[in-house]
Amino acid sequence: MDRRWWALAATATTVLVIGLDTTILNVAVPDIAVSLHASNAQLQWFADSYLLALGALLLPAGLLGDRYGRKRSTVVGLVVFFLGSLWCALATSAGSLIAARTMLGVGAAVLIPLAMSSVVVLFDAAERTRAIALLGISTMAGLPLGPIVAGILLQHFWWGSVFVVNLPVIALALVAVVLFLPETTGSRGRRLDVVGILLTSFGLLAATYGVIEGPERGWTDPLVLGGLVAAGVLAAAFVWWQRRDRGCEPVVDPVLWREPAFRYGAVTAAVASLAFFGAMFVLPQYLRGVLGEDALGTGLRSVPMVVGLFVGLRVTMVLLPRFGARVLGVGGFLVGALGFLVGTRIEVDSGYALTAAWTILVGAGVGGALFCGQNGALAALPRERAAAGSALIQVLRQVGSVAGIAVLGALLNAAYRSGLRTGLPAELSDALGRNVATGMAVAVQSASPSLEYAVRSAFVGGLTATMWVSAAVCGLGAAMVWRRLPDGRVVAPHDGGPVSAESAYADEPGTR
Numbered sequence: 001m002d003r004r005w006w007a008l009a010a011t012a013t014t015v016l017v018i019g020l021d022t023t024i025l026n027v028a029v030p031d032i033a034v035s036l037h038a039s040n041a042q043l044q045w046f047a048d049s050y051l052l053a054l055g056a057l058l059l060p061a062g063l064l065g066d067r068y069g070r071k072r073s074t075v076v077g078l079v080v081f082f083l084g085s086l087w088c089a090l091a092t093s094a095g096s097l098i099a100a101r102t103m104l105g106v107g108a109a110v111l112i113p114l115a116m117s118s119v120v121v122l123f124d125a126a127e128r129t130r131a132i133a134l135l136g137i138s139t140m141a142g143l144p145l146g147p148i149v150a151g152i153l154l155q156h157f158w159w160g161s162v163f164v165v166n167l168p169v170i171a172l173a174l175v176a177v178v179l180f181l182p183e184t185t186g187s188r189g190r191r192l193d194v195v196g197i198l199l200t201s202f203g204l205l206a207a208t209y210g211v212i213e214g215p216e217r218g219w220t221d222p223l224v225l226g227g228l229v230a231a232g233v234l235a236a237a238f239v240w241w242q243r244r245d246r247g248c249e250p251v252v253d254p255v256l257w258r259e260p261a262f263r264y265g266a267v268t269a270a271v272a273s274l275a276f277f278g279a280m281f282v283l284p285q286y287l288r289g290v291l292g293e294d295a296l297g298t299g300l301r302s303v304p305m306v307v308g309l310f311v312g313l314r315v316t317m318v319l320l321p322r323f324g325a326r327v328l329g330v331g332g333f334l335v336g337a338l339g340f341l342v343g344t345r346i347e348v349d350s351g352y353a354l355t356a357a358w359t360i361l362v363g364a365g366v367g368g369a370l371f372c373g374q375n376g377a378l379a380a381l382p383r384e385r386a387a388a389g390s391a392l393i394q395v396l397r398q399v400g401s402v403a404g405i406a407v408l409g410a411l412l413n414a415a416y417r418s419g420l421r422t423g424l425p426a427e428l429s430d431a432l433g434r435n436v437a438t439g440m441a442v443a444v445q446s447a448s449p450s451l452e453y454a455v456r457s458a459f460v461g462g463l464t465a466t467m468w469v470s471a472a473v474c475g476l477g478a479a480m481v482w483r484r485l486p487d488g489r490v491v492a493p494h495d496g497g498p499v500s501a502e503s504a505y506a507d508e509p510g511t512r
Contacts, residue, residue, distance in 0.1 A: 003180045004122045008131055010176030011115040012138040014078065017169050018108045019142020021050075021085075024150045024162045025101075031159040038094040048212050049098045053105025054112075055208035055398055059251055060197045062113035062391025067192065070114050070121065071183040077110030078177065082170045089160035089167075113391035116374075118181065120381045120390070129320060132375050133313045140276075140309050140367070147284070147299030155296075196241055196251040203234030204395065211406045219410075256389055262380035264484040266393045268329060268373025270400035271477040275336060275470050276366045278404035279305070282412060282466050283359065289440050290456045291352060304356045308363025316368040320375070324487035329372035333478035335365030340471035344464050348456045358467075369477060376486060411469060412462040419458030 025046060032038060032046070065073035084103035091097035119131045153161040210227030217224050242250055257263055283305070287298045312335075316328050339361025346354055374393060381389040420439070439455040 003182075006176060006179075007122065007181040008118060008134060010173045010180065011074070011111075011118050012134050013169060013173045013176075014081075014111050015115050015135060016138040016142045017081075017166050017173075018111065019139050020146045020149060021104065021108075021163075021166065022142065023146030025146075028150055028154060028159045028162045031154060032097070035159060036091070036094045036097065038097075042094040042098065045098050046094075046101055048209075049102040050105040050108070051212060051402065052205055052208050053102045054109045055395075055402070056201045056205035057106060057109035058113060058391050058395045058398060059200045059204070061110045062117070062389070062394075063192070063197065063251055065110070065114050065117065065391075069183050070117055071177065071181045073110055074114045074177050074181060075174065077107050077114065078170055078174045079107075081107030081111065082167060082174070085163045085166035085170065088163040091160075112394050116378065116390035116393065117381075120378055122182075128379065129317045129375055132378060133317045133371060136313055136367070136371055136374070137310055141306050145299065145306075147302070148296060149299075151294070151296030151299060193251055196238060199234050199238040199241060200251050203231050203238060206234060207231035207399070208402060211402050214406055214410065252392060253389070256381070257392075259380045260484065261376045261486045262389065263377075264480070264486070265325075265373045265375070265377030265380065266396045268477065268481055268485055269370055269377065269393060270373075270396040271473065271480070272333075272336075272366050272370035272373060273397040273400035274404035275340075275473050275477070276362070276370065276404070277401040278408035278466065278470055278473075279340075279359070279362050279366075281405045281409055282463060283355075285412075286346075286355070286459070286463055289459055290348065291355075301352060301355070302359070305359040305363040308360035308365075309367035310363075311360075312364035312367035313371050315364075316371045320372070325372040325376050326481060326485050326487050329369050329481035329485055330478045332365045332368030332370075332372060333474045333481065336362050336369065337365070337471045337474035337478070339363075339365055340467045340474065343467040344471075346460060346463060346467075348453065348460050362470075366474070369474075369481070372481070373485070408466045408469065412459075412466050415462035415465040416458050419461040420454065 029046065036042075038046075061073070061077075081104060084100055084107055087100035087103060088097060091100055115135060119128055119135065123131045149165065150162050153165065206227045210224050210231060213221070213227070214224045219225070238251075242252060242254065280302075283302060284298050287293045287301050291301075293301060312332060316332065319328055339358045342354065342361060343358035346358075377393050378390065439459075440452065443451040443455050
C-alpha cells in the first residue's frame with residue numbers, strides 16, 4: 001500500500017475505536033455504578049455528556065480543520081481522545097467520569113469529520129468508493145463489537161479496562177497519522193464566522209439534549225421543550241445570519257448545500273442512519289430481555305447485522321459504476337424494509353434464527369443505501385471544504401441516529417407499557433414498565449412463569465411496532481432516493497476537487 005492507504009488505515013482505526021466506545025460503556029455501566037456509587041441520573045449522563053459534546057462540536061471542528069490543517073487537527077483530536085480515555089479509566093468519582101466522557105466527545109467531534117475529509121483530499125473518484133467503504137465498515141463494526149470486547153475485559157479486569165483498551169490503538173493511529181497523513185488546508189481568504197459557529201454549536205447542543213432527554217423525561221417536560229424550542233430559535237437565527245454576507249467563511253456553504261448530489265446524498269445517509277441505529281437500539285434489548293442472553297452473547301448475536309452491512313457495502317461498491325446510486329439506493333432501502341417486515345413476524349417463542357435473518361437483511365440493505373448517499377455527498381465536495389462538508393454530513397447522520405434512538409425508543413416504551421397494562425393490574429404493570437430488563441428482573445424474582453411471559457410478550461409487541469415504523473422509514477427513503485438522488489455513475493470534474501496523491505504529499509508550503 002502507498003502512503004495514502006496507510007493514512008486511511010490510521011483514520012479507519014480511529015473511527016473503529018470511536019464506534020467501540022459508543023456501545024462498550026453500556027456493558028460496563030453496572031460495574032461502574034457499584035464502584036463509583038453513581039445515581040441513575042449520573043449513569044445516564046455517562047452516555048449523554050459524550051453525545052452532547054459530539055453533537056455540538058462536529059460542525060465547528062470540521063470548519064477549523066479545513067482552516068488550520070487537517071493533519072494538525074487530527075493529531076489534536078487523537079491526543080484529546082487518548083487523554084480522555086486515560087481519564088475515564090482512572091476516574092474515581094461519577095462527576096470525574098462524566099467530565100472525562102465529555103472530553104472523549106470533544107475528541108470524537110474532531111476526528112469523525114476529518115476522517116471523512118481524508119477520503120476527499122487523498123483519493124480520486126476511482127478509488128474513493130473503496131476508501132468510503134473501508135471507513136463505513138470501520139465505523140459500524142465497532143458498534144456490535146463493543147459488547148463483545150467489554151464482556152471479555154470485564155471477565156478478567158476492572159471496569160476501567162474498557163477505556164484502557166483505547167490507548168494502544170490511539171497511540172498507534174497517532175504514529176501512523178504523523179508519518180503518513182499529509183498536511184492539507186482549505187482557503188484562508190476570509191475570517192472565521194464566530195457568530196455562526198456559536199449559533200450552530202448551541203443550537204445542536206440544545207437539539208441533542210431535547211431529543212436525548214425526551215423519551216426519559218417526557219416530551220412535555222419543561223427542560224425538553226425548552227431545549228427543542230431553543231434549538232428551533234437558534235436554527236432560525238443561524239439561517240438569518242448565514243444569508244447576510246459579512247465577509248466571513250460560512251459554517252454551512254450555501255453553494256455546497258444547493259448541489260443536489262451533496263444535499264440529497266447527505267439526507268439519504270441521515271435516513272439510513274435513523275433506520276440502522278434505531279435497529280441497533282432495539283436489538284440488544286430483545287436479545288437480553290426476551291432471549292435471555294448475557295452481554296457477551298448479545299454482542300456475538302449482533303454480529304450478523306455487521307456481516308450484512310459488510311456485504312451491502314461491498315456489493316454496492318462493485319455495482320455502483322454500472323447501476324448508479326439511484327437504483328442501488330432504492331434497492332438498499334427496499335431490502336432494509338424487507339428485513340424490518342421479517343422482524344414483524346417475531347413472537348415470544350421465535351428463537352434466534354428469525355432475528356439473524358432480519359438483522360442480516362437490514363444491515364445489507366441500509367448499509368447499501370448509506371453508502372450510496374455518503375459516496376454521492378462526498379463526491380460533490382471541493383477540496384477546500386472537505387472537512388467542513390464532511391462535518392455537515394456527519395451532523396445530519398448524528399441527528400438521524402439520535403432521532404432514530406429517541407423516536408423508536410419512545411414508541412417501543414409506549415407499546416411495551418401498553419402491552420403490560422392489558423393483562424396485569426395497574427400497580428404491577430407500573431413496576432414492570434420502566435424497561436424490559438427491569439421488568440424481567442422483577443418477574444424472575446417473583447418466580448412466576450406467567451409474569452415472565454407477559455413481560456416478554458409486551459416487549460415483542462413494542463418490537464413489532466418499531467419494525468413497522470422502520471419499514472415505513474425505509475420506504476420513504478426509497479421514494480426520496482428515486483425522485484431526488486442523482487444517478488452518481490458519472491461525476492463531473494469539480495473546481496478545487498480532490499487533490500492528487502502527488503500534490504498531497506508534495507513539500508510546497510501553503511494551501512494544497
